[in-house]
Amino acid sequence: MKIVIINYGSGNLKSVENALKNALLNNNWHYSINVTNDLHHIKNSDFILLPGVGAFPDCKQGLLKTVGLIETLYEQVINKSKPFLGICVGMQLMVDKSLEKSLTFGFGWLKGTVERINCKGVDYLGRGYKIPHIGWNNLEIDQRDHPLMKNINQQEQFYFVHSYYIKTEDRKEILASTKYGHTIPAVIGKDNFVGVQFHPEKSSNSGQKFLSNWLSWKL
Amino acid sequence: MLSTRVITCLDVHNGRTVKGVNFVNLIDAGDPVEQAKLYSNLGADEICFLDISATNEKRRVMFNVISKTAESCFVPLTVGGGVNDIKDFKDLLSCGADKVSINSSAVYNPDLIQLSSDKFGNQCVVLAIDAIENFKMKSGYEVTTHGGRKKTNLDALDWAIKGEKYGAGEILLTSMSADGTKSGYNLKLTRLISENVSIPVIASGGAGSPKDMVEVILKSGASAVLAASIFHFGIHSISSVKKEMFKNGIHVRDCGF
Numbered sequence: 300m301k302i303v304i305i306n307y308g309s310g311n312l313k314s315v316e317n318a319l320k321n322a323l324l325n326n327n328w329h330y331s332i333n334v335t336n337d338l339h340h341i342k343n344s345d346f347i348l349l350p351g352v353g354a355f356p357d358c359k360q361g362l363l364k365t366v367g368l369i370e371t372l373y374e375q376v377i378n379k380s381k382p383f384l385g386i387c388v389g390m391q392l393m394v395d396k397s398l399e400k401s402l403t404f405g406f407g408w409l410k411g412t413v414e415r416i417n418c419k420g421v422d423y424l425g426r427g428y429k430i431p432h433i434g435w436n437n438l439e440i441d442q443r444d445h446p447l448m449k450n451i452n453q454q455e456q457f458y459f460v461h462s463y464y465i466k467t468e469d470r471k472e473i474l475a476s477t478k479y480g481h482t483i484p485a486v487i488g489k490d491n492f493v494g495v496q497f498h499p500e501k502s503s504n505s506g507q508k509f510l511s512n513w514l515s516w517k518l
Numbered sequence: 519m520l521s522t523r524v525i526t527c528l529d530v531h532n533g534r535t536v537k538g539v540n541f542v543n544l545i546d547a548g549d550p551v552e553q554a555k556l557y558s559n560l561g562a563d564e565i566c567f568l569d570i571s572a573t574n575e576k577r578r579v580m581f582n583v584i585s586k587t588a589e590s591c592f593v594p595l596t597v598g599g600g601v602n603d604i605k606d607f608k609d610l611l612s613c614g615a616d617k618v619s620i621n622s623s624a625v626y627n628p629d630l631i632q633l634s635s636d637k638f639g640n641q642c643v644v645l646a647i648d649a650i651e652n653f654k655m656k657s658g659y660e661v662t663t664h665g666g667r668k669k670t671n672l673d674a675l676d677w678a679i680k681g682e683k684y685g686a687g688e689i690l691l692t693s694m695s696a697d698g699t700k701s702g703y704n705l706k707l708t709r710l711i712s713e714n715v716s717i718p719v720i721a722s723g724g725a726g727s728p729k730d731m732v733e734v735i736l737k738s739g740a741s742a743v744l745a746a747s748i749f750h751f752g753i754h755s756i757s758s759v760k761k762e763m764f765k766n767g768i769h770v771r772d773c774g775f
Contacts, residue, residue: 313614317589353639423519424768426739429718431641431687434742435521435563435771456521456771458594460616460641479520501594501616503558 300330302514303344305389307336307361307368311352311500315386318500319348322510330514336365346514347372347381351388355397355413355463358388359405369406376492377408382516383492390487390494391465399463409487409494411467418480431462432479436497438486440475447486447493447512448474455505457485457497464496491518521771522735523563523742524759525720526749528553530599531570533579535750548750554587554595557749561756562593563771566619566690566744569599570665581613588614598646598690607634611642619644619690622663625670625677628684635685644720645686649674649707650694659707666694675710682715689719690744696724698747703730708738720744728754728762735768 304315312334323330333340341347349372351358362368376383385393394411397403405413418428435456440448457477464483467473474486474493485496493513499506528535528550535550554565565587569580577600584597597610598619607618618638624631624645635643650669652660657675662668678689691711693704703724712719718741721734725745734740748754760770 311611311616313585313612314588314616317614318592321590321592352642353637424736424739426712426741427716429741430716431718432520433641433688433718434523437519459520460594462640498594501592503592506592 300328300345301343302330302332302346302348303341304332304334304348304350305336305341305368305372306334307358307365309351309353309358309361309388311350311498314500315348315350318506318510319514322507322514325507326511326514328514336368338365338367338371341368341371341375344375345381347375347383349383349385349389349392351386351390351392353388355388355391355399356401356403358392359403362392373406380491380518382513382518384513385492385494386500387461387496387498390496391463393487393492393494394465394467397463408492409467409472409489410469411465411484411487413463414466416462416464416479416481416483420480422480428480431460432483433460434458435502436477436479438475438477441470442474445474445488446516447488447509449512450508451505451512457499457502457505457509459485459497461496519769521563522763522768523720524561524731524756524763524770525564525566525596525742525744526557526562526756527566527568527722527744527746529568529570529746530580530583532576533583536570550583551586553750554591557756558591558593561760561771563742564594564596565591566596566598568619569597571600574600581609584610584613584615596644598644603630604633604637607638611638617642617644617688619646621646621648622668624681625661625663625672628680631681631684631686635687640685640687643686644688644690645678645681646690646692647674647678647681647711648692648694657710659710662694666697674707675714678711678715682717686717688717689715690722691719692723694723697722699724700726700748702726703734703738703743705734705738708734708740712739712741718742728759731759732763732766732768735763736766
């Protein structure tokens with residue numbers, strides 16, 4: 300099996316690669332990992348991972364710098380149904396559009412708009428909701444029988460760091476959510492593609508379980 | 519519900535962990551890579567490395583420490599100390615750091631906050647503020663640099679508000695007079711800053727017991743607590759801190775206590 304991590308100038312590639320390597324090693328799976336923006340490698344891959352750190356418009360701009368990259372992703376993920384995982388801004392890119400900084404269009408694979416987290420009031424300790432939403436938060440799993448939720452407990456904690464979230468009315472595409480003042484979709488997906496708002500590569504053993512589920516996803 | 523983070527800080531000098539009282543009298547407390555792994559296994563929610571090496575050559579050793587840690591430690595890593603420009607940011611992030619903290623360089627070149635935040639996102643820019651009491655300042659606190667040795671004539675509260683405006687994603691607030699004393703966090707200073715910024719504030723300096731950590735969360739509105747010495751010398755464990763927090767109604771990440 301061949302995994303590609305799409306390299307389009309977004310940070311944290313090393314962390315994602317390290318975490319995948321560890322999950323492969325623990326499961327004794329011998330997949331190759333290629334960090335690349337080479338369309339040929341992407342076409343030859345079995346698993347596609349799109350990381351993303353920073354602002355939505357900058358990430359979109361980074362993707363556009365490689366001519367044909369977004370089209371190749373569409374062809375490989377939507378037409379050829381390869382298992383796809385988007386992390387953080389990589390997840391947000393999967394929906395229609397983002398309002399971060401300015402209106403920017405996403406891939407439109409799922410319905411939704413990326414908007415700034417808007418928490419009024421105070422938390423249970425009387426503290427104001429700080430933005431970014433940084434830290435470990437509980438997962439409320441909506442689709443317990445989804446293969447990517449295997450061995451993951453209701454309320455298990457994952458590491459989040461973001462100021463924008465996906466606002467969507469489409470409940471059936473939300474696999475799990477988290478709460479920070481209001482509900483935030485934490486795992487969204489359809490068919491062969493999923494996106495996570497948290498960072499599985501930084502979520503210790505819980506993240507490792509999630510990555511193992513993705514790597515063993517049989518479609 | 520968001521857990522309140524317990525962050526362990528490793529002060530690294532020439533590739534080894536050290537921690538001194540009020541930043542002097544350094545005592546070697548071990549290998550940072552091994553310690554980071556241990557802390558991550560014991561339930562630390564984040565690991566923070568502060569590089570206090572004096573020279574640039576020695577600072578290169580830090581890249582190796584971060585790379586090695588990032589290979590086996592799957593929790594967020596913050597690295598600070600001697601970060602002067604965008605290239606330092608890029609180098610640290612590409613080694614596997616998730617966040618970079620800046621202190622003196624931000625004071626002398628505030629543009630760095632905005633430049634780094636625009637380039638890498640505000641979530642990876644941590645503004646470290648080392649504050650001391652100074653009644654001549656409007657807020658009563660002054661920003662210091664170089665490990666507390668240099669005064670800046672900057673008001674700590676003004677600086678925190680500016681830092682947020684320029685694009686910092688978090689503030690790591692250290693009370694220099696409390697640092698290393700194990701006599702508790704500076705509640706007044708922490709409350710002053712956290713009530714006046716909308717980004718998370720990490721309380722640092724002075725942790726002597728789990729009770730101190732509970733107190734700073736409940737009484738000052740900090741989003742996270744950071745400590746070094748009390749963990750390094752086995753005085754208190756991360757799980758005993760989390761247990762105490764949990765007992766006092768603070769939501770924490772389960773670490774098997």
